Amino acid sequence: MERKYKIPFALALLSAALIGCSSNKVKEVKVKPNPLPKLAQATSLVPVFSQSVSATSAEDPLRLRLDTDNGTIFIVNPKGGVAAYKGKQRLWETKVSKHELSSGVEAADGLVIVGNKKGQLFALDQATGAQTWTAQLSGAIISPALIQTGRVIVVANDGTVFAFDEATGQQAWTYKLANAQFSLRGQAAPISIDPRTIAVATSNGYIYAIDSLTGVPRMQQRVAVSEGRSDIQRLIDIDGDPVLAGQLLVTTSYQGQVTATDLASRRVVWSEDASSLTRPEVFDNKVFVAETTGKLTAYDLATGQQLWKNEQLLNRDLSNPVVLGQNLVVGDLDGVLHLIDPNTGTIVGRSKTSGEVRFLRVIDNQLYVSTRKGALSIWQNR
Template identity: 70%
Template sequence: MDRKYKIPFALTILTLALVGCSSNKIKVEDAKPSPLPKLEQSKSLAPVFSESVSSTSEADPLRLQLDIDNGVIFIASPKGEVTAYRGKDKVWSKKVSKQGLSSGVEAKDGLVIVGNHKGQLFALDQATGEQKWTAQLTGAILAPSLVQSGRVVTVSNDGTVYAHDLESGQQVWSYDLPSVQFSLRGTSTPVALDARTVLVSSANAYVYALDVLSGVPRMQRRVAVSDGRSDIQRLNDVDGDPVVAGQLLVTTSFQGQVTATDLASQQVIWSEDASSTKRPEVADNKVFVAQADGKLTAYDLATGQQLWQNEQLLNRELSNPVLFGQDLVVGDLDGVLHLIDPNSGQLIGRAKTSGAVRTLRVIEGQLAVATRKGTFSVWQNR
């Protein structure tokens, strides 16, 4: 049986840095985070809600994102609890797993879906927190599930895609992604293409389109290439969630490219070198990418032409970028939320949370933030 090695992202970066040091005499201090630049303008964000749970390991890629549905905020703790809030008032809190929780929350169609390192998938009632069903998968669940068309679609860290019936929890189908010997520890979240199709990206730099009802593959397309010399340098996982923008599929990959693929023809429209494990943001005919080295880059969606690049946040371990109102927002290792002019790339403001920012989401018109330290917060524009 083939052995697979899951490599923490932080360890991979360190390994690559050491390779660089041995060949190019790069000094360790060159990788220090850039200091926060002074701002000519000073916009900020207004906090709406904040709650702290237990922290996660610095090397673990967990994305314990919160979710909001019908105005209720749902939070999962690494220690195994799920809590629901309406505003700042706690609605319910349930201990779900003694083995903890390792996936972010998916809240939709009356259920709250979470999973853990042991491959256990849990479905809770949104109104009461009562456990409706549980299912056992073959690998750790490190990314949120997707609820779509009566199915709960989940990717386990061993490369198996599962679909369970939303009401009963019965497994409907499974699909095995191709095995690779080395990959980053982490998976992207399944993404809906349409009512009948789910997109799943993989460690072999492919994106697969699966029929959500049957699991039958409808499309597979390679979206990245890598020409490194060693196994580590050839890693090009697609860990950032793919983004559907009209007829285009936009993807990022580690040590690979940001790529726009035409979904009708399945042909790559453009591809530019960029290493990222984060979901790109696509808005206003632009693609925004937070690269692994801290460069923040904007591309023209139609042509791939670089519109601007901001290098003021180098080595600050940027989160995924999101467009929130009129501003682009990205978080960093110090819990700083940077506000950026999406047209010029200029830094125009900042806000502060606690802990390295892992995920940003815009839900129901609010900015949802999750950090490694276990701080979950919701923000609005001032």
């Protein structure tokens, strides 16, 4: 049995900082986050929904992603529960696991899909919350599943991709990814390339394109390169979900690069050094990346040319960036949602939620926010 070592991100950063030190005394280096910049005239967002669930630990990379389908909001509680809301009215709530739920929600085709740390996958009926089927995977489930073309596709923490029949839960196929022996504890979610193809990222800097019906691999492409000498320095995990922009697939990696890959020619169009654990955002022919240092950078989608960079939020543990209306939005360790002009990188406003912002997504021009403290909320422009 292959043994794989998962390293918490905070430990990896500390270890990297200590490499080469001759002293036997380990001193924790505390880096102060940049203070919030003063804004002359700030815009803000309006909250339209909020719900609190259990918090997760600081070392845990869990993204408790909310989802919506047919006007219903579905949320997950790490303590094992799932709930459905119509507006602010709760339609149902059910306990599905005695073990901690560790994936975000995927809701489509009348199903709600969640997973736990023991590798159990649960499919619930959207209308009632009743359990329709369960499946056992080979490792913890720490990223959301993908429902596509009659399949529920999910990646276990040991690098195995599973596909199940969405109606019965019967296993359709598995595919074992080639992962690094050492990696950070995180996992990108599978994304759809077309109705018959998904893309899955790995901890060793590769992207795989796989037939969603048969599990047959269609492409294997390296998109991140490591130049480190130690195991820690060579970590190049792709933990942020890839983003499809036309025929380009945009990826980010830890201690690696932001890369645009042409799926038609199967070649890397451009690649720029950047360290990020979050999903990039692509909008208006621009690629936006939040780096592990807190630097925000915009690149030209076609060429990779740097358009602007913002270093006002250094060391603020930024979430993935998203575009909401006319603004770029990114969250930080204090629960601040920063509004940024996507053309210039200028911070133009902010709003405040509770707890370190772990994940952002935009659905129907509304911002879905999840934090480590368990604050799940939805916001819109004022």
